[in-house]
Amino acid sequence: MYYIIYSIFYLISLLPWRVLYCISDALYIIAYYIVRYRREVVLNNLNIAFPDKTEKEKIIIAKEFYHKLIDSFIETIKLLSVSKKEFDKHCKVNAEALNKHYATGQSVQVLTGHFFNWEMINLGSSANFTYPFLAVYMP
Structure with a gap:
């Protein structure tokens, strides 16, 4: 099935x-x-x-x-x-700001509200960040 x-x-x-x-x-x-x-x-x-x-x-x-x-x-x-090119047209991830902080050795933490598609942001983040990305959810 x-x-x-x-x-x-x-x-x-x-x-x-x-x-x-x-x-x-x-x-x-x-x-x-x-x-x-x-x-x-x-x-x-x-x-x-x-x-x-x-x-x-x-x-x-x-x-x-x-x-x-x-x-x-x-x-x-x-x-x-969806291809990465098509995804990037549909969902904008501003990874440069976070990548800059990560490059200096700083930890990066992003907290968001529940106002969007979580699956899309996880895919977009993991594809655009230069460091390991982990999503944590608590009901």
Whole structure:
């Protein structure tokens, strides 16, 4: 089963970014409006996190969340076949600043918020840094 799913994802990953984002838009509509995947949980969490926001504002945030979630899923599939040149066009990593510090013998630590596709940043960082790169995650 693994090889079947991997093969399907690999074939999908060969599609251009533009087509993949169109697929992502369609999957967003399906996930948010039709399947309503964990929609009540998301909206309930937004009620807890943002008690002062209006219902309309919370729905906008929920829709943005779903759109970004599906985009991240599609981008992760694309990583199965993306070339470094194509990746560098899509994801900018400013490695020069960190490489400069590392070259002087300084340790380098980067802390980020959860606002992007982790798989993409890991691939981009490991390909552009001149030193070993390790990602650490804590739930």
